[in-house]
Amino acid sequence: MNDAAPPHGKGRILVVDDDRLVLATVTHGLAQAGYEVIDADNGDDAILLARQHRPALALLDIRMEGKTGFDVAEYLRDVVGVPFMFLSAFADEPTRAKVAELGALAYLVKPLDVGQIVPTVDRVMAQLAQGRGADLPPAAPPQRPAAPAGVPPAPASASTPDPVSLATGILMHRHTLTQARALQKLHALASEKGLTAQQQAQRLVDAVEALADTDA
Template sequence: MDIKASARPHLLVVDDDRMVLASLTQDLCEAGYRVTGAPSGEEAFVLARKKKPDLALLDVRMPGMNGIELGRLLSEHTGVPFFYLSAYGQDDVVKQAAEHGALGYLVKPLDIAQIVPEIETALSRAKEFKRLRDKEAQLTAALAGSRNVSMAVGLLMERNRLRREQAFDLLRAHARAQRRQVEDLACEMLENVEKLNFHALPENGGIRKS
């Protein structure tokens, strides 16, 4: 079950029970992960902001900042994905965890053979979510930075019944195929539309002679 050394994800493990924390940290290290342990929510939040782990494993019930509050802070301020390892599986707690964006919820006790597959699934989902967020950020920046690109995307959306992301992907794909900048292709599209609209105008601008 060892993970290749060239791809060792960094995990942040949080549990106020120091024996559980030490045991889980050791097991995960032996499974091939890089692991940072934290005995409290407060310390974990500081470490998450500083070290930017790939995934955090959170206990729910801890003195001071509990795991639910920590998950909320991680989601809002760090972008670090997380899931829960807890001895408690009440429906209301699981619901709160899901509302704050947890990638999973496992009820202890668990052995390492059960935890590792869940970690790998969570890491895979986290990568996909990051890819989508990055893509959305790229799209937002492109549309905000260029009126022509924004208008061209809107045109493609209307004519092809596409969502904004799909329209931008189509515009970018055409630009890459032609080895051109997206901005240049957008300008050409708009110019062609203006020409078509001009030629479609009736003679004399549609004004009848008396």
């Protein structure tokens, strides 16, 4: 990617998350929404990409091995001047206090789907374009009722993500492909194995989830 070239579409966004499936899903969803997306699965790479490409906005996971999302946020704020928001599974009071201290433009609590993330990104980008980013308070979603002890929290959306969309996002991230090229690759892989695109997509998503479980 040539940093001298102007950002395409609605603007350039950096997405950082150490969960490969989340990273692929968010990257794909934002690309579909018209953003130019660069991504990283760790804080060190995120800092390098931010220095090289100067995105208009960064979406940061908080808890990652090595540099955390908070570490990256401090660098973005103090060194390169890139505004940021957080996507995190944690909503405890110390985390919220740190988010506010750092000056995040928004704060969304996982689990989320892209249909919830994109409108927030659109709002933040619009306000940044109007020069009002510094006045934005951290935005947190309404609190969901706490689940009983030992019961996992209910997902934010009952809808099941389309495996073809997820697989396309994974291929975009893994092979640095455009959405169209990633979809072509998915169909080619399916054809080679005598599967439908849906079947091949589900196999790819299952493989990434299994790898994530192994790394956990």
